[in-house]
Amino acid sequence: MAAFLHADERGGRFTGSNLGGWYCSFDLQTAITETIHHHTRRLSFSESGYHQTIQMRELCARVDEQFDDIRGMKAAHPELYHPDSYVDSQRFGAERRDAGSNGICYDSVRLEGGVNLVIYRPRLVLDVMQGDHFQYEWTGSAEPLISKLTNVAIAGA
Secondary structure (H helix, E strand, O other): OHHHHHHOOOOOOOOOOOOOEEEEEOOOHHHHHHHHHHHHHHHOOOOOOEEEEEEEEEEEOOOOOEEEEEEEEEEEEOHOOOOOOOHHHHHHHHHHOOOOOOOOEEEEEOOOEEEEEEEEOOOHHHHHEEEEEEEEEEEOOOOOOEEEEEEOOOOOO
């Protein structure tokens, strides 16, 4: 529920700041590329700069519903795929959500060939399972070190 209720103050590509959505990717590499981009962007505004370590969890889910599909429309609708401005895509997303859309399937802006999905309705995210854990570590550069964490002992477990 957090993805739906605690939206980023700037919103996401197809969601505003008042109501979020479940953003996901069809493959792990796209998900990692997308999350690294957004975390690196946040760090670029931080006084401490690119000095941060975060851990991320892969969440795998099933969806079984119809979504608006705008894949392959970058040339026809570049405003929806702008790399930095979400003004037009947020407007489009709000219109689709208000019209009863379940969400939007779209090409990744961050990884050529990647596919993303934003889901507007929590009940459509089914059978969520925790996958692998990853660590992103920025050590002064905008390019983080990425580690897959396996066999990690949890204190007290």
